[in-house]
Amino acid sequence: MSALLELRGLNVFYGAFHSVHGVDISCREGEVLSLIGANGAGKSSTLRAIIGQVPRVTGEIRFAGEDISRRTTPERISSGIALVPEGRQLFPNLTIEENLKIGGYTGQKGSIGLAEVYEIFPALSERRKQLARLLSGGQQQMVAIGRALMMNPRLLLCDEISLGLSPKIIAEIYEVLPRIRDHGVSMILVEQDIARALSASDHVACMLEGRISLAGPSSEVSREQIAASYFGE
Numbered sequence: 240m241s242a243l244l245e246l247r248g249l250n251v252f253y254g255a256f257h258s259v260h261g262v263d264i265s266c267r268e269g270e271v272l273s274l275i276g277a278n279g280a281g282k283s284s285t286l287r288a289i290i291g292q293v294p295r296v297t298g299e300i301r302f303a304g305e306d307i308s309r310r311t312t313p314e315r316i317s318s319g320i321a322l323v324p325e326g327r328q329l330f331p332n333l334t335i336e337e338n339l340k341i342g343g344y345t346g347q348k349g350s351i352g353l354a355e356v357y358e359i360f361p362a363l364s365e366r367r368k369q370l371a372r373l374l375s376g377g378q379q380q381m382v383a384i385g386r387a388l389m390m391n392p393r394l395l396l397c398d399e400i401s402l403g404l405s406p407k408i409i410a411e412i413y414e415v416l417p418r419i420r421d422h423g424v425s426m427i428l429v430e431q432d433i434a435r436a437l438s439a440s441d442h443v444a445c446m447l448e449g450r451i452s453l454a455g456p457s458s459e460v461s462r463e464q465i466a467a468s469y470f471g472e
């Protein structure tokens with residue numbers, strides 16, 4: 240099966256700083272890939288490079304068989320990639336529903352609309368007129384995921400969706416991922432919770448200081464391999 244997303248020799252630069260070094264990653268259609276690594280390893284830079292939000296990139300970014308590395312962010316979203324950004328970045332003074340609709344204005348038309356997002360996250364349905372800033376962290380994260388889903392992506396990039404949330408809420412959010420997948424959405428999950436990342440994904444890639452230090456099926460990598468590739472010990 241050919242890859243939905245394929246990075247070949249990806250480099251990311253912030254001015255003179257070389258953040259991501261020659262990264263090769265592929266994610267097949269229908270697959271969940273977890274991308275793990277310590278603080279500063281280059282996970283967010285890799286996701287932002289895929290969606291076109293870093294200042295300078297070299298290497299190939301192939302999506303659905305085409306090199307998209309020269310395309311603008313809106314063009315990439317239109318072709319079927321959506322990012323749930325680090326820190327959620329909602330509009331605090333808009334309601335849940337208004338935030339979701341903003342996602343619907345971009346991206347593609349498809350099977351996911353407000354009704355489907357509310358079905359995936361019933362907690363949002365009950366509060367649709369509430370301002371985003373009055374929501375709990377978990378509810379805000381659901382809105383951020385819902386907004387990205389409204390773009391009807393083929394590939395959903397999630398940057399640390401569990402950050403700052405309680406274990407109970409993290410479990411709730413992870414429980415719905417299979418239902419998102421049922422809509423035909425492939426996912427790359429950036430995660431610092433290694434156990435969570437492994438159990439939710441088919442494949443795992445670990446980054447260490449801007450490079451891929453381990454890649455393989457999530458069910459086959461050992462704790463020792465992860466520890467070594469995560470901390471470089």
Ligand SMILES: Nc1ncnc2c1ncn2[C@@H]1O[C@H](COP(=O)(O)OP(=O)(O)OP(=O)(O)O)[C@@H](O)[C@H]1O
Nearest residue numbers: 253256258276277278279280281282283284285325
């Ligand atoms: N806008 C930026 N300007 C300059 N350097 C940056 C910028 N964003 C990230 N970096 C640097 O690039 C490297 C990788 O950062 P990145 O945010 O991709 O890591 P990360 O794996 O997502 O880390 P975290 O787990 O802390 O979110 C770090 O050394 C970071 O300081």
Ligand SMILES: [Mg+2]
Nearest residue numbers: 282283284325
């Ligand atoms: Mg990050």
